[in-house]
Amino acid sequence: MHVDVLEHPVVAAQLTELRDAATDRRRFRQLLHQVARALVFDAARTIPTTPVTVESPMGPANGVELVDQPVLIPILRAGLGMLDAGLEALPGSETGFLGLRRDEETLQPTVYMNTIPALEGRPVHVLDPMLATGGSAIYAAEQVQAAGAGTVTLICLLAAPEGIEALRASGSVDRLVTASIDSHLNEVGFIVPGLGDAGDRQYGVD
Numbered sequence: 001m002h003v004d005v006l007e008h009p010v011v012a013a014q015l016t017e018l019r020d021a022a023t024d025r026r027r028f029r030q031l032l033h034q035v036a037r038a039l040v041f042d043a044a045r046t047i048p049t050t051p052v053t054v055e056s057p058m059g060p061a062n063g064v065e066l067v068d069q070p071v072l073i074p075i076l077r078a079g080l081g082m083l084d085a086g087l088e089a090l091p092g093s094e095t096g097f098l099g100l101r102r103d104e105e106t107l108q109p110t111v112y113m114n115t116i117p118a119l120e121g122r123p124v125h126v127l128d129p130m131l132a133t134g135g136s137a138i139y140a141a142e143q144v145q146a147a148g149a150g151t152v153t154l155i156c157l158l159a160a161p162e163g164i165e166a167l168r169a170s171g172s173v174d175r176l177v178t179a180s181i182d183s184h185l186n187e188v189g190f191i192v193p194g195l196g197d198a199g200d201r202q203y204g205v206d
């Protein structure tokens, strides 16, 4: 599994504000969208293109068109806040939704929604702000593999080292794109220093 950590001063400053417990819900959603947009652009670096020519006001201009745009799979709830950023960058992408809730005792994900389409070898970008134990991401990656995915990229704002190791061991994800590898997980499976619960901070307590 290839791991890309996006290092950029603007993203680092946005992430700092996201971590701040004093950041309110409206601003938190806005910042999450902004960081997600940077990550989605970075992840899209490997998308193939085909040459096209358009007519600029000054005459013919050679350019490119995206081909083989990835299917976007946000993991609800928290990943929903990354979807608009994904669709802004990749407007031709299809979207499948996966609803997962992590059991607070066992930390195992339970599924309450799955609209992953038949993937037929297409690349997939899974969107979830947090990679903690890795249970949710591994479950999602296994579902997209079972649906016939080509390469699988996980895009998350924060990753715990424990989650990265679990993901690597699972062999289910080809590439991880993140804005930060944090210190560790605490005794109840939260990322430290992290930013708290990304679902609750966007939408309220579930």
Ligand code: PRP
Residues within 6 Å of the ligand: 075, 076, 077, 078, 079, 100, 101, 102, 103, 107, 109, 128, 129, 130, 131, 132, 133, 134, 135, 136, 137, 163, 189, 197, 198, 199, 200, 206
């Ligand atoms: C959080 C988070 C990830 C998952 C990460 O979601 O958004 O999906 O936990 O934990 P893991 O790596 O240990 O599986 P949660 O289950 O709290 O649901 P929510 O998005 O509805 O808040």
